Amino acid sequence: xxxxxxxxxxxxxxxxxxxxxxxxxxxxxxxxxxxxxxxxxxxxxxxxxxxxxxxxxxxxxxxxxxxxxxxxxxxxxxxxxxxxxxxxxxxxxxxxxxxxxxxxxxxxxxxxxxxxxxxxxxxxxxxxxxxxxxxxxxxxxxxxxxxxxxxxxxxxxxxxxxxxxxxxxxxxxxxxxxxxxxxxxxxxxxxxxxxxxxxxxxxxxxxxxxxxxxxxxxxxxxxxxxxxxxxxxxxxxxxx
Amino acid sequence: xxxxxxxxxxxxxxxxxxxxxxxxxxxxxxxxxxxxxxxxxxxxxxxxxxxxxxxxxxxxxxxxxxxxxxxxxxxxxxxxxxxxxxxxxxxxxxxxxxxxxxxxxxxxxxxxxxxxxxxxxxxxxxxxxxxxxxxxxxxxxxxxxxxxxxxxxxxxxxxxxxxxxxxxxxxxxxxxxxxxxxxxxxxxxxxxxxxxxxxxxxxxxxxxxxxxxxxxxxxxxxxxxxxxxxxxxxxxxxxxxxxxxxxxxxxxxxxxxxxxxxxxxxxx
Numbered sequence: 137x138x139x140x141x142x143x144x145x146x147x148x149x150x151x152x153x154x155x156x157x158x159x160x161x162x163x164x165x166x167x168x169x170x171x172x173x174x175x176x177x178x179x180x181x182x183x184x185x186x187x188x189x190x191x192x193x194x195x196x197x198x199x200x201x202x203x204x205x206x207x208x209x210x211x212x213x214x215x216x217x218x219x220x221x222x223x224x225x226x227x228x229x230x231x232x233x234x235x236x237x238x239x240x241x242x243x244x245x246x247x248x249x250x251x252x253x254x255x256x257x258x259x260x261x262x263x264x265x266x267x268x269x270x271x272x273x274x275x276x277x278x279x280x281x282x283x284x285x286x287x288x289x290x291x292x293x294x295x296x297x298x299x300x301x302x303x304x305x306x307x308x309x310x311x312x313x314x315x316x317x318x319x320x321x322x323x324x325x326x327x328x329x330x331x332x333x334x335x336x337x338x339x340x341x342x343x344x345x346x347x348x349x350x351x352x353x354x355x356x357x358x359x360x361x362x363x364x365x366x367x368x369x370x371x372x373x374x375x376x
Numbered sequence: 377x378x379x380x381x382x383x384x385x386x387x388x389x390x391x392x393x394x395x396x397x398x399x400x401x402x403x404x405x406x407x408x409x410x411x412x413x414x415x416x417x418x419x420x421x422x423x424x425x426x427x428x429x430x431x432x433x434x435x436x437x438x439x440x441x442x443x444x445x446x447x448x449x450x451x452x453x454x455x456x457x458x459x460x461x462x463x464x465x466x467x468x469x470x471x472x473x474x475x476x477x478x479x480x481x482x483x484x485x486x487x488x489x490x491x492x493x494x495x496x497x498x499x500x501x502x503x504x505x506x507x508x509x510x511x512x513x514x515x516x517x518x519x520x521x522x523x524x525x526x527x528x529x530x531x532x533x534x535x536x537x538x539x540x541x542x543x544x545x546x547x548x549x550x551x552x553x554x555x556x557x558x559x560x561x562x563x564x565x566x567x568x569x570x571x572x573x574x575x576x577x578x579x580x581x582x583x584x585x586x587x588x589x590x591x592x593x594x595x596x597x598x599x600x601x602x603x604x605x606x607x608x609x610x611x612x613x614x615x616x617x618x619x620x621x622x623x624x625x626x627x628x629x630x631x632x633x634x635x636x637x638x639x640x641x642x643x644x
Contacts, residue, residue, distance in 0.1 A: 236475025339555040341585025
């Protein structure tokens with residue numbers, strides 16, 4: 137008796153699960169989630185590629201802004217001033233439409249234009265973080281390296297860099313998280329990222345998908361925060 | 377002091393650069409732009425649209441359909457190329473055209489003086505009006521223009537609806553699409569919005585996305601017309617006009633319009 141009862145319960149449970157699955161698969165919730173994942177892919181792609189290019193470029197800009205050759209230093213500082221001082225949304229518009237409007241050139245593909253803008257913009261912010269990190273290393277360490285007969289590059293790569301990375305992780309993490317949310321701006325040039333996808337449902341009378349996108353950002357940034365925390369722990373090779 | 381001087385010099389240099397840039401680009405004159413060859417060379421006609429039922433919207437499989445979408449496909453076929461649809465940010469339509477990001481704006485665009493200043497426009501093909509949309513249970517209380525004066529409005533930035541409200545000196549909140557204006561009404565943040573009659577017909581009322589909203593009175597006396605936008609002086613305009621005359625004659629405009637239930641609005 138108990139056995140049959142159990143079987144009946146088992147069957148009804150799997151039925152219920154199957155019904156639930158069907159309901160989910162046919163629901164607008166499922167459709168919306170799929171569409172948002174499509175947008176999320178673009179967002180993540182932009183995020184990863186931006187970091188890939190802007191982290192090294194930031195270091196180059198940082199060296200430029202610390203260069204002993206005055207004109208170069210001022211040129212670099214002016215670029216950093218323009219890039220940090222003007223709205224990112226405007227920069228996206230200028231990079232995408234600018235070449236066509238000013239010179240009649242062919243346009244970059246939309247995603248590429250967005251990427252170029254983000255790389256330049258974030259490289260400028262990163263360059264300042266690098267600069268802060270470099271300047272926080274006591275002068276004495278450079279002098280000690282010099283006394284030991286190390287070249288400038290050796291001092292930087294073998295002594296300064298490790299301490300530098302450790303010190304810049306928290307401010308960098310800040311920028312990474314801002315970057316995730318800034319990717320939403322690229323919809324001004326019709327790059328179909330996650331907010332665009334969310335907004336497209338407004339035409340179908342659904343408002344919740346737009347707000348539902350926040351869940352995706354929160355999860356993404358949550359994972360990012362965990363990764364940064366892990367990385368920081370890994371860098372615990374010496375007490376600072 | 378030296379540094380400040382240097383900084384000022386740099387500023388000057390940068391601003392001169394910018395000024396140099398902005399003066400060089402004004403293409404004027406009446407020479408035809410050889411767009412037909414350009415489009416044929418590309419093998420595709422890039423059509424700038426927004427999601428706007430019943431003119432351009434997606435079917436269940438994600439293909440663009442609608443009166444405008446179908447006619448754009450027919451026009452591309454007439455030119456011997458493929459139609460490619462790009463969903464654009466409506467605010468940027470003139471820039472999209474001028475920079476050749478798209479070749480044509482074909483999205484139930486009301487012909488206004490502003491539009492005519494920004495682009496070349498083909499023959500007007502469809503009649504339109506600006507109507508008030510509000511919650512269905514309130515719509516019958518507002519039958520005159522005067523009764524609208526105390527309502528809070530949302531309307532698409534730079535649209536014909538915004539112009540109509542300006543003319544009536546009714547204040548409004550500008551939003552970036554007509555769909556957002558509908559959302560404002562649905563969410564209750566404003567009392568009413570002003571959108572295209574055709575869109576109101578397709579998107580409000582029973583069986584639609586916005587079942588609890590309804591279209592009320594028109595806010596303009598004069599009828600407006602829809603047109604297709606091209607680059608200024610583009611030779612595509614002549615091709616389009618020829619194509620349209622032929623399509624009116626062979627009945628394909630009428631058939632397509634009936635399919636999307638807008639036959640009574642078509643200009644014959």
